[in-house]
Amino acid sequence: MVNLICESHNHELTKSLVGHPYVGRLTKDEKIIVADMTKSMVKPRNILLMLKEHNANSYTTIEQIYNTRNAYHSSMRGSNAEMQQLMKLLERDQYIPWHRLKDEDVVRDIFWSHTHAVKLTNASNLVFLIDSTYKPNRYKLLLLDIIGASFMSRLLYISMSIFRCFIHSHCRH
Numbered sequence: 001m002v003n004l005i006c007e008s009h010n011h012e013l014t015k016s017l018v019g020h021p022y023v024g025r026l027t028k029d030e031k032i033i034v035a036d037m038t039k040s041m042v043k044p045r046n047i048l049l050m051l052k053e054h055n056a057n058s059y060t061t062i063e064q065i066y067n068t069r070n071a072y073h074s075s076m077r078g079s080n081a082e083m084q085q086l087m088k089l090l091e092r093d094q095y096i097p098w099h100r101l102k103d104e105d106v107v108r109d110i111f112w113s114h115t116h117a118v119k120l121t122n123a124s125n126l127v128f129l130i131d132s133t134y135k136p137n138r139y140k141l142l143l144l145d146i147i148g149a150s151f152m153s154r155l156l157y158i159s160m161s162i163f164r165c166f167i168h169s170h171c172r173h
Contacts, residue, residue, distance in 0.1 A: 035072045083107055113159035126150055
């Protein structure tokens with residue numbers, strides 16, 4: 001049986017407001033700090049620790065930090081889809097991209113390598129290490145990394161590929 005305390009609520013008031021979206025929301029200044037720290041590749045947990053150090057009475061949770069970071073990334077991307085943004089960044093940073101389309105607008109496979117990596121590969125004797133993960137990501141695509149190892153035991157990241165399938169026997173049509 002439910003004990004009716006109030007006409008609109010049938011529960012006791014909470015003793016702690018931790019996790020409440022209104023109390024834990026970030027101020028404009030805190031959102032700017034999160035954006036700046038995100039640009040600097042600071043981990044979300046360290047962002048939260050820094051915010052809590054500056055404001056001991058803060059009820060902000062890690063989830064709110066993640067949401068603010070996602071909003072920042074979306075604002076940076078603008079109206080571009082994730083794949084459009086990836087292609088734009090590859091072009092900006094002088095990568096050599098190659099892709100195949102499944103349909104007119106759906107990328108099936110994508111491969112990229114930096115121009116410097118191609119030059120170093122052509123100029124050096126390298127042993128290539130090829131690593132593939134079969135663990136599906138949110139796009140249900142396979143990830144293939146190609147890394148070169150020089151005679152001086154130095155590693156060189158050669159390329160990255162995201163494929164629907166790269167060996168016919170692993171394809172699921």
